[in-house]
Amino acid sequence: MAQISLNIGDGNTSCGNIDNCFNSFNSFHISDEDAPIMRWLSPLEPSNRHQGVRTERFDGVGNWLLETSEFREWRCGEGGADSAVLFCSGNPGVGKTYLR
Amino acid sequence: MPLTARNISSLVIDSLCDRAHEDNIAVIGLYCDFLSQQEQTTTNIMGALLKQLVGRGGIPDHLRVAFKKAKEEFGGRGPRLVDLMGMLKIGIAAIPQVLICLDALDECVPKRFSEILESLRDILRESPGTRIFLTGRPHVGEDVQRYFPKTVVIPINPNPNDIRSYVEMRLDKDSEPEAMSNDLRADIVRVILEKISNV
Secondary structure (H helix, E strand, O other): OHHHHHHHHHOOOOOOOOOOHHHHHHHOOOOOOOHHHHHHHOOOOHHHHHHHHHHHOOOOOOHHHHHOHHHHHHHHOOOHHHHOEEEEEOOOOOOHHHHO | OOOOHHHHHHHHHHHHHHHHHHHOEEEEEEEOOHHHOOOOOHHHHHHHHHHHHHHHHOOOHHHHHHHHHHHHOOOOOOOOHHHHHHHHHHHHHOOOEEEEEEEOHHHOOHHHHHHHHHHHHHHHHHOOOOEEEEEEOOOHHHHHHHHOOOOEEEEOOOOHHHHHHHHHHHHHOOOOHHHOOHHHHHHHHHHHHHHHHHO
16 A cells, blocks of 8 residues: 555656645555554545546646736735635536536 | 636645745645535544644654544544644644645535634634635635635636637547648637637
């Protein structure tokens, strides 16, 4: 299991560092002894889910968001707790019906 | 389908991750999902965030103690939300900055919104530098703004450039390229974009 996890992490070039929690859970070595603690914390495996979503992703779509001043300001975090939350509002599948 | 908020979320997560290395930042989060509603309780969601933090820096002693204690009780019990929140807040405060991304908030059971948002607000009180990225259907915006009045809202609409690249990608994958001419190709892209701008 540890070996499989490592391979997933290795294949991920843009996010292959230990600081990245979305990725590090896959690549960080959790010993057999500690695995029950991780399972106890939560049965959910968000990092695995992220791998699935990103492989289906169509690259280039949504890049505009990263360039908006709203996103940049939120990311810089100069407004402190007041500007801590960014909410992207949209309907899932928007575009889908138009393109069918 | 690529033009969804979920696509945007995964892009944002990866883009935040790219910078995380230089800035010593932790990126944690979760994709909410209709199909996982039963499992995605507030407790399990907060537990998953803590799990991601622990995966980064190792399991702290106080967590080992809490686990051992829970196992010793009759039949063993799962972690309680209040305990998880305590450990999560300690974990977040120990890192220069944590970015939390929750995709498709509206796909959780509605009665859980307030509990989830309250937990996030709790984290923010303790660590004001935390950044929170949320996506969801427009109606959830009201809930979010009730807890975070200064939330910045960005509407995700089909963007003409996004749609153009998507249509062109699909045309490139056409199984009968010999039936396609440049004129036809240009017409297809033009008509689809026109239809969308009329919606």
